[in-house]
Amino acid sequence: MSGTFKSIRTRVWLVMNTLVVLWMLAGVLCLQVPPSTFWPAGFVAFSLPGALALNILFLVYWVLRRSWLLVLPLSACILAWSYYARLLSINFEKEIPKGAKTLQVMSFNTHVFNAYDKIVKGVPQVSTDMIDWVAEHPADVFCLQEFYSRVNSVEYNNFNRIGTRYGKYKYASTSVGDRVAADLGVVIFSRYPIVEGGTIKFNNTRERSANRAAWANINVKGDTVRVYAVHLQSMSIRSEDIENTYSAIGDENSFKKESRNLVRRLRMGFVARAAQVQQLLEHVQASPYPVIVCGDFNDIPFSYTYNELAKELENAHVRAGNGVGATYNGPLPFLRIDNQFYSQGLEAYRFETHDEMALSDHYPISATYVLQPKGAEQR
Structure with a gap:
C-alpha cells in the first residue's frame, strides 16, 4: 500500500513540475510577443519569475528525494539560465585596468524632487536633501527623469543647484508645467563636454508629456559616447490602487472592481x-x-520592453551588479524597473543600487564603465 501511495505522489509531483516547466516556456515565448499584438502575453511574461522560483523548489525537492527526476527542473534551469540572471545577479568585483578611460553614470527618477510633497509629508527639508545628494554625487554623467526646476526659485532652481554651480554641462528636454511655470522632463548633466544633444518624443504620448528620451554625445577625453536618459510610459498605478485591491479581498464585488482597474x-x-x-x-x-x-x-526584466533592449545591449546590473537590484521604492517589493544598458565599445565594471537615498519612489542606480580601445572586441 505504501508503495502505491509513493508512486501516486511521485506522479503528482512530476505532473506539477511539468506544468511549471510549460509555464516557464510560455513565459519565455510571451517575452517575444508585442503586447500591441496580443496583450495577454504581457501578463504571462510578467508571471515568469514565479515559474522560475517554483522550478528551483522542484529541483530542491527531487534532490532531497534522491530521484533521477531532478533532471527535469535541472535541464529547465540550464536552458533558462539567462532569465535566472535577470532575476538574481551574482558577480565578483573586477579590477579596473590601470590607465583605462572610465565613465561613471548615475540614473535617477527624482519624482520632481518631491516638490509636491507626495512621498514624505511633514519633512520640509526632504527635497533639498535629495537635490544636494544628486548634486554632490561623484558620477561623471547624471541622467535624471521627472526632473523639476523653477527659474525664479532659489530652493528649486535645480539647473543651477545641480549643474551650474558645479560646472557641469547639460542637455535638457523639458516642457513648462504646473502653476509656477516650472521645467519638467528629462535632463542629462555631465562633467565632460556635451558635443550634441537631442530629444526623442514618443509618437504615442502628448506633446508636453514627461515620458520621452533625451540623448547627448559626450566627449570623454577624446572618445565620444552617446548617453540616453529615458522615461517610458508610467505604470500609472498609485500605491492607493494596490492598497485598495488588498483591502478589497473578501468583498467579491469590490475586489473585482479594483482588480479590473489594475489589469486595465x-x-x-x-x-x-x-x-x-x-x-x-x-x-x-x-x-x-x-x-x-x-x-x-517602468517594466520589469520579464517584459517585452526589457527583452527587446536585452537583444541589442548588455545590462549593467546583470553584468556587474549583485542581488535582485530592486529600484522601486513603493508597496510592491523586488521590482527592478530602472536600468542601464550598454553597447559594444564599453564594459560595465561596477553597478550599485543606492537604496540609502530613499526620498523618491525610485532608488538611484550608478554604473562605472570602461571605454574599450577602438577595434577591441567585447566579450
Missing part, C-alpha cells in the same frame, strides 16, 4: 511601452558611437 492600467502600459521601446531602439541602432541607455523603463 497594466495592459495600457504594456502596449504603450512596446511602441516606445521600438522607437528608442531605432535611434540607438543608428548611433555612430558606443551607447549607454539608462533611465526609468
